[in-house]
Amino acid sequence: MKLTLLVKLAPDKQQHKLLKRTMERFNEACNDIADVAHQNKLANKWALHKLVYYRIREQYGLSAQMTVRAISKVVEAYKRDKSIKPRFRPHGAMVYDKRILSWKGLEYASILTLEGRIRVPIRIGEYQKARMDRLRGQADLILRDGVFYIAATIEVPEATPLDPVGTLGVDLGLKYLAYDSDGESYSGAKIDEVREKNAKLRAALQGCGSRSAKRHLRKLSGKESRFHRDVNHAISKGLVTKAKDTRRRIALEDLGGIRRGVTVRRSQRSRLNSWGFYQLRQFVEYKALLNGVQVVAVPPRGTSHICPVCGINERANRPNRDSFRCIGCGYAGPADYVAAINIAARADVNRPIVSGSFFEHAVPPQGQSLPLKG
Numbered sequence: 001m002k003l004t005l006l007v008k009l010a011p012d013k014q015q016h017k018l019l020k021r022t023m024e025r026f027n028e029a030c031n032d033i034a035d036v037a038h039q040n041k042l043a044n045k046w047a048l049h050k051l052v053y054y055r056i057r058e059q060y061g062l063s064a065q066m067t068v069r070a071i072s073k074v075v076e077a078y079k080r081d082k083s084i085k086p087r088f089r090p091h092g093a094m095v096y097d098k099r100i101l102s103w104k105g106l107e108y109a110s111i112l113t114l115e116g117r118i119r120v121p122i123r124i125g126e127y128q129k130a131r132m133d134r135l136r137g138q139a140d141l142i143l144r145d146g147v148f149y150i151a152a153t154i155e156v157p158e159a160t161p162l163d164p165v166g167t168l169g170v171d172l173g174l175k176y177l178a179y180d181s182d183g184e185s186y187s188g189a190k191i192d193e194v195r196e197k198n199a200k201l202r203a204a205l206q207g208c209g210s211r212s213a214k215r216h217l218r219k220l221s222g223k224e225s226r227f228h229r230d231v232n233h234a235i236s237k238g239l240v241t242k243a244k245d246t247r248r249r250i251a252l253e254d255l256g257g258i259r260r261g262v263t264v265r266r267s268q269r270s271r272l273n274s275w276g277f278y279q280l281r282q283f284v285e286y287k288a289l290l291n292g293v294q295v296v297a298v299p300p301r302g303t304s305h306i307c308p309v310c311g312i313n314e315r316a317n318r319p320n321r322d323s324f325r326c327i328g329c330g331y332a333g334p335a336d337y338v339a340a341i342n343i344a345a346r347a348d349v350n351r352p353i354v355s356g357s358f359f360e361h362a363v364p365p366q367g368q369s370l371p372l373k374g
């Protein structure tokens, strides 16, 4: 399985300038090559190479391998849609490979620039440290909010699937980003708080309309999505760890069914349009794969209306969006929790829907948020 490892660079002022100039020159060259590709309708690497290689090297002062990378980058972009000429931003990602980028232990990266190789200190955490030995092949140099990173693709082995002895049902939503069938909830309150704060700032900036305001706006949305991603990482890690430690599979609603036009409950419609929702799901899926935890998708129909105790399936079981109260037996609880129980039960073919162990938390524990950075 392929993952992207983000390694932060800590260049000194001189190195920072040089990296930036190299990146800008690389992207200028890409735009030049794109002109030629588009004019000649050429999406073939070798044909394009013949046409531009020597001139590009000469004109932009790029090394042989940088030129090769620039040509590939253009070809990849142009292939995707030949009707448009690809454009490259001055600080768009610059592609590196092992001939022009290497790692010096856990302290430095050796990176080729317009003025030869430089040794740039790197800043990595425990997560990256444990995986640095897998770094090889292609990597992108990227500039984000004035900070350089290397985004490298690594190949990580998938764990041998564990033989599950039960199911952890997970309902993904917006109010609670996730609610599991053990009654644990992962709140989106912190995200809403950040979003609200940013919305005010954004309104002020939009009223301003200047160039620097626009730049700030872009930065702001980047920060917000990175924060949301951190939250999604924390939640998915929590869910997968719990499932692994208790030897359970994870059950989620089958989104394929939802997309195919199966009736969707109203509260789901807005969340299905949220990228954060898909991201959380993706994170759960890949972390599960890495940890040998099985993930099953169950049909979503009725998961929010069926009473997990007596099985009555009635819309009236949901007096409002957030709560469930069975009109038959009176069983009550937060709607998302009940959905999670139903999702688990649906995946758990070996267990009857009415099963004692699901109701140990008839009154679910107080919703708790994960501790979050920032």
Ligand SMILES: [Zn+2]
Binding pocket: 307, 308, 309, 310, 311, 312, 326, 327, 328, 329, 330, 331
């Ligand atoms: Zn009931």
